[in-house]
Amino acid sequence: MAAEPDLIIPLHYFDNNTMFTSITMHAIMVYDEVIDPEKLRTTLSQLVERETWQKLGARLRKGKNGHDLHVPRKFTTTRSAIAYKHVSLDMKKAKHPAASRIPSSKSAPKDRPAIVGNPEDWTELCCGADAPKTSSDYVGSDRPITGLRVVSFKDATIVNLHWLHIAADAMGLKAILDNWMLVLQGREAEIPLQHGFDEDPLRELGLHPTETFDLAGSELSKWGTASYALRNGYSIAIGKKENRTVCIPALFMKNLRKVAHQELNDQGRKNQFLTDNDVITAWFSRLAFSHLPPEKPVTIMQAMSMRRALEQDLLPPGTPFVSNCHSFTSVLRTKKEVDQSLGLLAGDIRQGINKHGTRKQIEAYCGRVRANAWPLGPMPVFFGQSNMHHIGYSNWKKAQVNLVDLSAACVSKRDTPLHPSFVSQVQGGIAYPDGFIITGEDAQGNYWLEGYRPGGLWLHVEKLIEEDITS
Known part of the structure; x- marks a missing residue:
């Protein structure tokens, strides 16, 4: 029996711009403990598979008016809810040439600010040499717009949650993290439905101004x-x-x-x-x-x-x-x-x-x-x-x-x-x-x-x- 066609959701108006389709965001968290990567993968997948949250597992496609999100009706092993990669390194974090350059709150200066590192030093380790960058890396593949990369050491774990910017801003990330933690803690019943899953609640925002913007006249012509x-x-x-x-x-x-x-x-x-x-x-x-x-x-x-x-x-x-x-x-x-x-x-x-x-x-x-x-x-x-x-x-x-x-x-x-x-x-x-x-x-x-x-x-x-x- 043929698979049911994807649910097609046009991008929300304010998500659909050149900046957001040109940037993939990576929230990199370094832990000084050994974490079970499979538990991270399964729990994040369980969140994305939930009603309204499955939008985070959408595939990006070119549409008539920009990009559309194609959401699988059912996630499978061949069309997974999230992109996932696990790298296991048989060494301590301090012995790895890139990981050893990552600063930490434990080594932070105590009384004065300091430039403590260069993210370029750990980007390839944390994100991967083949990490997606722009919408073209998603449109030309069946890659979900949300992904997880876990790098394991003998004494530490790097967790990288990444997504194409069209999916979320910083407070959107907070919602993802908060509800992922609920799954991880066995509290799925507390997870709310997302608002604006398949319709744009901001579709008329900006169409009904009642006053002039404070800096009007100072914008670049x-x-x-x-x-x-x-x-x-x-x-x-x-x-x-x-x-x-x-x-x-x-x-x-x-x-x-x-x-x-x-x-x-x-x-x-x-x-x-x-x-x-x-x-x-x-x-x-x-x-x-x-x-x-x-x-x-x-x-x-x-x-x-x-x-x-x-x-x-x-x-x-x-x-x-x-x-x-x-x-x-x-x-x-x-x-x-x-x-x-x-x-x-x-x-x-x-x-x-x-x-x-x-x-x-x-x-x-x-x-x-x-x-x-x-x-x-x-x-x-x-x-x-x-x-x-x-x-x-x-x-x-x-x-x-x-x-x-x-x-x-x-x-x-x-x-x-x-x-x-x-x-x-x-x-x-x-x-x-x-x-x-x-x-x-x-x-x-x-x-x-x-x-x-x-x-x-x-x-x-x-x-x-x-x-x-x-x-």
Whole structure:
């Protein structure tokens, strides 16, 4: 009897852009214990095989209006729910030339930040030499859009959950991880259905703005975009890029927060609320702009999840929406203005997030995304001047990858949680320069940041960090 045809689901509107089809995401978690790889494979497969979650096992195909997801009606050994690869190495992790370069929370600096590694050193080990990168690696095969790679050592395990970006953003990843852990712990009955499985709940988002976006008039025009592309196209598409991992110790963060709040108080902005993200973004942006002349226009852009704001009308509260659901906020300054005060910059970043994260501003922003969607799809809108230096951030702290507890999958029984000793976020495909991911906060309170920069620019950051610059 012939197999039942796949269920065909068109990509959601905001998933279907050139950026998301050009990037495969790898959430890499390193554990200092031996974990059963088969238990990881079977439990993740069980999650993906569940009703509404089976979308994560879809195959990507070219459709009439871009890409479509083809979901098998039934997963089999020949058409599995996830892509899977297990590599077993008969040695301790410290003896492997690449694995030995991976930093950890145990070896993290205690009182000052440091550049502690280069993700390129462990990418091939953790992701595989044949890892998928862009949509073409999926369309031309029967590969599921979600995959798992496990590398086993005698004393450690590397777990890499990877997916084509069209499937999920950071908070989508959190939903996957949280519910995978429920399967692993035998709590399948607690797993909710996904919202927006085969229909797009955001299909009209941006079509009904009631106010103007706060930064309207500052976005790059088509000519400005062309000018920006001409100035920066080489470094984005072809030029040499360097990746680094930065550890920001808990003690240093405590001091940074004190400096930021004191500077705000000194400027009369007493008791202004700041998150760690605001302080980190302000602190690192000043380092990233350090090579620029004083009058250079700069833009600090951050991704923001829209889920909480959209729970007012489009997304039911407490129900996972595994897709891409984020907008952006930007702060426009000159390099000289950025240098004036860590606290003021952190405060301005917080004010931008508060202002641009309202339901009405999200509607207005998404309207501008729709207006500029041709020809690359609904891409982020860039704000600033055509000669600006632009940097972007995505903060994964709320995804809590650093706190994923795999104790239930340990080969040796244990009664305490097992968290990663290190988390790395590797992107296959486009490596956007000066795009940084705050990968999260570990169990010791240290923050970790990774990102690509055009060749040579990490040297400026390293020099300032070595000089112990805190404000």
